[in-house]
Amino acid sequence: MKKKITVILKRNLVNLGSVGSIVKVSSGYAFNYLIPFNFAQLATIGTLKHYSMFLNIKQKKLYEFKSKLEIVIQKLNKVAKITVKKKVGNNNQIFGSVSDREIFLILFNITGEKLDKKNLYFPNIKKIGIYNLSIVLTNDVKVDMKLQVLPVFI
Structure with a gap:
């Protein structure tokens, strides 16, 4: 039985997704490749809250930029x-x-x-x-x- 864990991508990866995507991958792939090479970080409750906060800030800046544009x-x-x-x-x-x-x-x-x-x-x-x-x-x-x-x- 494979155990999947949730990670937040820090870089664009062709097979997984773009920066900021929340994906489920196998634990071996995450702990042996993605996290050591700084391609992703483990998605905990705190990091997900932090990610959503930055996503809201990014949305506000995008809205302000579009209105100014x-x-x-x-x-x-x-x-x-x-x-x-x-x-x-x-x-x-x-x-x-x-x-x-x-x-x-x-x-x-x-x-x-x-x-x-x-x-x-x-x-x-x-x-x-x-x-x-x-x-x-x-x-x-x-x-x-x-x-x-x-x-x-x-």
């Missing part, structure tokens, strides 16, 4: 186009290029939200014109807008 999306969707003015030389080429810092400053002035550098995707801009700008907030949330580069003559 909705506000940011609404503010960014109101902005259809942003404009950057740059000094122009010959053949409508600008001096330097448009940096992400300039775009972040304009978006911050319009929306009041600070964005991450990793979230912004746009081509290397060396000429005046209209370009596509993508802001990826999460894996499934993407906001597209136009970036217009206008000339400033000296």
Whole structure:
């Protein structure tokens, strides 16, 4: 007769589950492999209570993040186009290029939200014109807008 015990996984394991999953495994597998290699911990009443407490905290943070994300999306969707003015030389080429810092400053002035550098995707801009700008907030949330580069003559 095999005796099964309950463990909480600390790492993602292909055959068992993901981090935080509560699974029943044989006692030999748990005590000889999972627990010594720190893949899991024994599920006692205290650890299960501790796990549920952290799960509740994680749910609250996720809810707050989603609500804040909705506000940011609404503010960014109101902005259809942003404009950057740059000094122009010959053949409508600008001096330097448009940096992400300039775009972040304009978006911050319009929306009041600070964005991450990793979230912004746009081509290397060396000429005046209209370009596509993508802001990826999460894996499934993407906001597209136009970036217009206008000339400033000296």
